[in-house]
Amino acid sequence: MAYRTEQKELLTAYLRLHPDRQFTVGELVQALSGEGTIGTSTVYRLMNRLTEEGVVRRFMVGRTVYYQATRGSACHRHLHLKCTACGEMLHLSAALTEFLCRQIEASNRFRLDGDATLLFGTCAACQKEKHT
Ligand SMILES: [Zn+2]
Ligand SMILES: [Zn+2]
Structure with missing residues (x-):
């Protein structure tokens, strides 16, 4: 739990590093696995938060949920x-x-x-x- 903020920042940084790409939760877990373990459920929870905060946009293609970084509040x-x-x-x-x-x-x-x-x-x- 103590690492939550850190993990959120890590996720945000990673998504913003690739603004033209979309990621599934699985891909994000894998991408960040080098930075210490981050559980799938943690990523789900954090992505929900980031979606609410407008940092990322969530969308579905077929049944797969993807996340992609927005350009901040301008994207609202x-x-x-x-x-x-x-x-x-x-x-x-x-x-x-x-x-x-x-x-x-x-x-x-x-x-x-x-x-x-x-x-x-x-x-x-x-x-x-x-x-x-
Ligand atoms: Zn195209
Ligand atoms: Zn936009």
Whole structure:
């Protein structure tokens, strides 16, 4: 228990070191195993905390849960596009986010939870790859 803060910092540092990558809990446990033992349940608990704090974003592809570092609090204010092929996460501009949210709300009377919404698709690079 005494190491909890340290482990959290370790996790945060690792995720921020790889902002373009997504990780499962298993991968994180493995990645940090060199830094002393960190249990799977500890990582789960810490990832929940980090998700609540906005440090990471949690999303699912199929049945697998992934975590990826955000760009801090700025990521609360815009929508994200996620490439399912390479994992790249794109950050939409605040202006575009606001425009889209307004359009959706106006036409569907549906209020988008921008903070929790991730739009899945294929990024430009991966589209290119498919066609060549
Ligand atoms: Zn963002
Ligand atoms: Zn891609």
